[in-house]
Amino acid sequence: VSVRKLKTTRQSEIVEAAVAIAREKGLDALSMRRVAERLGLTPMALYGYFRNKDDLLDGIVGYLLTLLPDPDPALDWRDRLRLTARGARDVARSHPAVFPLLFARPSVSREAVLAVDRIHQALLDGGVADDQVARIERLVSTFVLGFAISEVSGRFSDSTLNLRGRRARLGPEELPAHHRLAAWLDPEVDWDAEFEADLADLLIVIESKLGGAKE
Amino acid sequence: VSVRKLKTTRQSEIVEAAVAIAREKGLDALSMRRVAERLGLTPMALYGYFRNKDDLLDGIVGYLLTLLPDPDPALDWRDRLRLTARGARDVARSHPAVFPLLFARPSVSREAVLAVDRIHQALLDGGVADDQVARIERLVSTFVLGFAISEVSGRFSDSTLNLRGRRARLGPEELPAHHRLAAWLDPEVDWDAEFEADLADLLIVIESKLGGAKE
DNA sequence: ACCTGAACACCGTTCAAGT
DNA sequence: ACCTGAACACCGTTCAAGT
Numbered sequence: 001v002s003v004r005k006l007k008t009t010r011q012s013e014i015v016e017a018a019v020a021i022a023r024e025k026g027l028d029a030l031s032m033r034r035v036a037e038r039l040g041l042t043p044m045a046l047y048g049y050f051r052n053k054d055d056l057l058d059g060i061v062g063y064l065l066t067l068l069p070d071p072d073p074a075l076d077w078r079d080r081l082r083l084t085a086r087g088a089r090d091v092a093r094s095h096p097a098v099f100p101l102l103f104a105r106p107s108v109s110r111e112a113v114l115a116v117d118r119i120h121q122a123l124l125d126g127g128v129a130d131d132q133v134a135r136i137e138r139l140v141s142t143f144v145l146g147f148a149i150s151e152v153s154g155r156f157s158d159s160t161l162n163l164r165g166r167r168a169r170l171g172p173e174e175l176p177a178h179h180r181l182a183a184w185l186d187p188e189v190d191w192d193a194e195f196e197a198d199l200a201d202l203l204i205v206i207e208s209k210l211g212g213a214k215e
Numbered sequence: 216v217s218v219r220k221l222k223t224t225r226q227s228e229i230v231e232a233a234v235a236i237a238r239e240k241g242l243d244a245l246s247m248r249r250v251a252e253r254l255g256l257t258p259m260a261l262y263g264y265f266r267n268k269d270d271l272l273d274g275i276v277g278y279l280l281t282l283l284p285d286p287d288p289a290l291d292w293r294d295r296l297r298l299t300a301r302g303a304r305d306v307a308r309s310h311p312a313v314f315p316l317l318f319a320r321p322s323v324s325r326e327a328v329l330a331v332d333r334i335h336q337a338l339l340d341g342g343v344a345d346d347q348v349a350r351i352e353r354l355v356s357t358f359v360l361g362f363a364i365s366e367v368s369g370r371f372s373d374s375t376l377n378l379r380g381r382r383a384r385l386g387p388e389e390l391p392a393h394h395r396l397a398a399w400l401d402p403e404v405d406w407d408a409e410f411e412a413d414l415a416d417l418l419i420v421i422e423s424k425l426g427g428a429k430e
Numbered sequence: 431a432c433c434t435g436a437a438c439a440c441c442g443t444t445c446a447a448g449t
Numbered sequence: 450a451c452c453t454g455a456a457c458a459c460c461g462t463t464c465a466a467g468t
Contacts, residue, residue: 007451032442042453043442053442103364104315106373113381113390116374120392131399133392138362138371139413143354146361149318156353158321159331166328175328177335177348184346198354201420208419222432247461257434258461268461 007048014039014049015059022060022097030097032056058105060098065111067091070118077126078203084119085144085199092148100149116141127210136209140202147198151191160189222263229254229264230274237275237312245312247271273320275313280326282306285333292341293418299334300359300414307363315364331356342425351424355417362413366406375404 017038022030032053036043050056069087071080092099119137128136150156172179232253237245247268251258265271284302286295307314334352343351365371387394 009451031440033440044444044454045452047443048451100319103318103361103370104368106369108374108381110381110385112374113385113393117390117392120396124392124395130396133396134375134399134404135409135412138365138409139358139416142361142365143358146318146357147353150353150357153319154321155318159323159327160349166323166325170325170328175332177332177339178328180339181335181345181348184349189349194350194353197350201354201423204420204423205416208416224432246459248459259435259463260433262462263432 006050009049011049011059012063014046014056015063018056018060019063019095019098023095027097027100054105057101058107058109061101061105061107062109062111064091064095064099064102065107065109065115067095068115073121077122080122080125081119081140081203082199084115084122085140086195088144089148089151089195092152096152099152102145103149123206126206128206129209132209136206139205143198143202147195156189156191160185221265224264225254226264226274227278229261229271230278233271233275234278234310234313238310242312242315269320272316273322273324276316276320276322277324277326279306279310279314279317280322280324280330282310283330288336292337295337296334296355296418297414299330299337300355301410303359304363304366304410307367311367314367317360318364338421341421343421344424347424351421354420358413358417362410371404371406375400 014035018030018035021034021038032046033043035056036046039045046056050059067087068091069083071083073080075083116137119141120133123133123136124130167175167178167182170178178185229250233245233250236249236253247261248258250271251261254260261271265274282302283306284298286298288295290298331352334356335348338348338351339345382390382393382397385393393400
């Protein structure tokens with residue numbers, strides 16, 4: 001219940017130490033005690049800067065959001081969307097252990113609102129109707145974050161990798177499509193190309209709304 | 216290194232106890248010790264059935280996948296996709312604490328492969344080219360899971376909720392789009408309608424590929 | 431075949447105190 | 450204003466043993 005004021009002076013230093021530990025040893029190894037140790041502090045010293053561990057994780061999410069690109073508003077709206085999407089994927093690949101936090105924690109920070117506003121503006125500039133902007137932003141952001149997380153968490157690669165082994169044990173009656181698609185499922189996927197193709201498909205959706213009837 | 220064989224007899228009983236604890240007290244409260252306690256066992260008894268806690272979490276993911284609908288193959292391929300997507304969202308809303316595990320853990324289980332195969336088959340039946348099926352499946356699944364997780368984890372609702380408070384402190388120069396969209400951002404969103412609209416948009420993408428040139 | 435007991439090396443967090 | 454020390458109530462997991 002106490003509303004004790006948090007110090008801000010060393011907040012970013014602490015967040016960066018936490019990110020470094022997660023990068024080096026994984027998210028499971030990220031503990032208040034280890035963050036403190038890395039900074040030469042007692043665990044309790046951190047509680048002057050963050051209310052608890054969840055609060056520190058939210059700090060990490062905020063930090064990740066500051067790493068997103070802020071494209072020149074003079075660019076074409078499509079380019080702004082593409083640059084932001086690619087930037088999000090880059091952040092994921094450079095911070096694989098902590099990036100999935102973006103999906104687990106609500107994040108209503110200042111950084112989050114600013115990032116969302118940039119997407120809203122790009123969609124408005126493209127001519128998306130006012131009442132559709134928020135939904136399309138969520139559609140695109142949800143997919144882009146989901147793709148980036150799937151990539152770094154192994155949801156994509158592990159599943160394509162292990163398919164052959166599974167298929168041997170599962171027979172064509174149980175897996176009709178997999179057996180027909182065998183030629184296309186085995187090769188290692190070019191994730192850069194897949195992400196670009198997905199972005200192009202999302203732009204198809206957006207542009208399908210532009211010329212449409214007013215009501 | 217030891218490849219000690221796991222017992223299977225009580226695996227599903229243990230998974231269901233774990234799911235029940237997560238539902239009642241949240242994912243953070245899900246511990247090996249509490250699962251054991253609920254079953255009247257010692258924590259160590261669980262290690263005869265699961266290699267470790269991660270293995271038990273994978274068991275939960277497998278359980279969630281068995282809850283997905285298995286639509287009648289005689290239905291139109293579009294209806295099969297829609298039913299599967301809605302079913303996934305239903306599973307998320309009835310298991311909010313554990314559903315996000317689907318995105319965090321690779322999951323190459325038998326159940327996962329079967330679920331993916333059904334989507335592949337629907338896309339093939341719709342006429343999607345063989346070399347596009349796997350990508351489109353990942354595109355659709357990533358979005359559907361992402362939407363369902365965002366909804367149950369609060370990523371969607373909390374952010375729309377807190378916007379007004381944020382906006383008061385952030386001024387129209389910093390948030391141009393939010394201020395222009397004020398009328399559309401405040402009201403509580405109808406998530407059922409948003410999900411249906413998103414599904415319709417994804418079907419636009421898929422159908423845009425059907426009549427296309429062969430090469 | 432299935433389960434227990436004791437132990438180890440950890441956690442997050444509170445409370446009171448120190449400079 | 451900033452930090453520490455001791456303590457509490459937990460964790461996952463190993464190893465050896467019990468029936």
